[in-house]
Amino acid sequence: MGSDEMGTGEMRGFLRSDGRKGIRNVVVVAYLVECAHHVARRIVTLSDDMDVHLIGFPGCYPNTYAFDIMTKLCTHPNVGGVLLLSLGCESFNREALRQAVAASGRPVETLVIQQAGGTRATIEAGRDAVTRLKAIADQTPVVPMARHELVVGTICGGSDGTSGISANPAVGRCFDWLVEAGATCIFEETGELVGCERIMSDRAVTPELGAEIEACVQKAERYYTIMGFGSFAPGNAEGGLTTQEEKSMGAYSKSGSSPISGLIKPGDIPPSGGLYLMDVVPDGEPRFGFPNISDNAEIVELIASGSHVILFTTGRGSVVGSAISPVIKVCANPETYARLSDDMDVNAGRILEGKATLDEVGAEILTRVEAAASGERTVSEALGHQEFILTYKSFEPVGPACLPTRGRAA
Known part of the structure; x- marks a missing residue:
């Protein structure tokens, strides 16, 4: 059986500014150290949205591989917006990641727990941020995909x-x-x-x-x-x-x-x-x-x-x-x-x-x-x-x- 013998379906993609197309339009909440994991997880849980996903790197010591993978994930075609969660004293270069996401044309916000007032305050701020990011992501053009x-x-x-x-x-x-x-x-x-x-x-x-x-x-x-x-x-x-x-x-x-x-x-x-x-x-x-x-x-x-x-x-x-x-x-x-x-x-x-x-x-x-x-x-x-x-x-x-x-x- 050749590939031309099967239907191609009605595929559609979310068009990103780099020309790539995603098949999902998720907002990721990304913790940048294990100390921010709980707060990030609570934000995702309370959003109660199948298209808000939790990712993160637990290490405190910097690692080039982890930074590169996080950058590629946060700018993946399936991602429409990013919320970065930092404790504040970890070695992960949150500003470089934020700049990379912003340069990709995606909306991105950063919350630093030590500056935001702790667990409860950051969770509330994170829920508001996810709402804003979702609203922007929802405006992504939907186009045919081959x-x-x-x-x-x-x-x-x-x-x-x-x-x-x-x-x-x-x-x-x-x-x-x-x-x-x-x-x-x-x-x-x-x-x-x-x-x-x-x-x-x-x-x-x-x-x-x-x-x-x-x-x-x-x-x-x-x-x-x-x-x-x-x-x-x-x-x-x-x-x-x-x-x-x-x-x-x-x-x-x-x-x-x-x-x-x-x-x-x-x-x-x-x-x-x-x-x-x-x-x-x-x-x-x-x-x-x-x-x-x-x-x-x-x-x-x-x-x-x-x-x-x-x-x-x-x-x-x-x-x-x-x-x-x-x-x-x-x-x-x-x-x-x-x-x-x-x-x-x-x-x-x-x-x-x-x-x-x-x-x-x-x-x-x-x-x-x-x-x-x-x-x-x-x-x-x-x-x-x-x-x-x-x-x-x-x-x-x-x-x-x-x-x-x-x-x-x-």
Whole structure:
């Protein structure tokens, strides 16, 4: 089935001043240190609005990665306004972030708890600020949106023995059709792709990019070995996965079969349509305070690189969503779907039961993407899931070999 055989839906976007289009128009309340987390959360809770989301960075010590990710999130196409919450003595450069948001054309306000009079006073001021920001965001022009303008990320979590034979390859089919239409697709989890580096290298659009892909997976393997953990969890074994190789091949199948156009790091915006691998493992030697890889942290990184929507495959079951961009749950296991159907968007387990083909489920996933881009709430959105994690990491910029498509954007 080709991409031209499926309807494009009635997608619409919120037009931002930089020309990008968002499929949501949320106001984010962003705390800049853990000491401001409670106040920010209360502001969001009391707003009682599905389009007011909580994000933030808990650390007091400055971190370039965290600042860059927060900047990319606050200027994401799905974001229409920003309220920054500061305690007042943290090291996060709140003024630089405010200036970056303002330069993007979005309304932004800053509240400093130590100056505003404490918890109660800041909460009240924050509620008023959110009302003002929402009113401005609601004036954003709504315009038609084409399939080639979509940016879609994918991740797997709670994998089991069914993930690599139903949900993951079905997402791969969806990715192939999106790439064929000129959209941007991002897959990641380099720590879960150990053993697949040569296969991915062969799909790279240049030999130099292929070498970079191999090197980034080797870095992930070293990182996991030194830190003493890996991507193969006890829950994977309980779910029927037998080896690291089996899990890696299953995770790899989410990428589909399109050529790999580039290698990016969290917060990098792909320069043109195509398929991109995201390297989520920190550069340099592993250090204290740097985390194991987690699903929600990786979702945040995919969103920071522009993903309008996230395709989340799961065999054992996961109920999480995300702030800013909707998450579409694709369930691999029909038994899991029967237990957790209220948390799932797509039952890819039908493939195992002989009730649907990979193409049919891939087409259903694409339809769900376009429905989300038409304003329809995903299941996790409707349930109020807005999980968010941002911690310390460190990355070096990608080299020119990683983005051979740079400068070829339409």
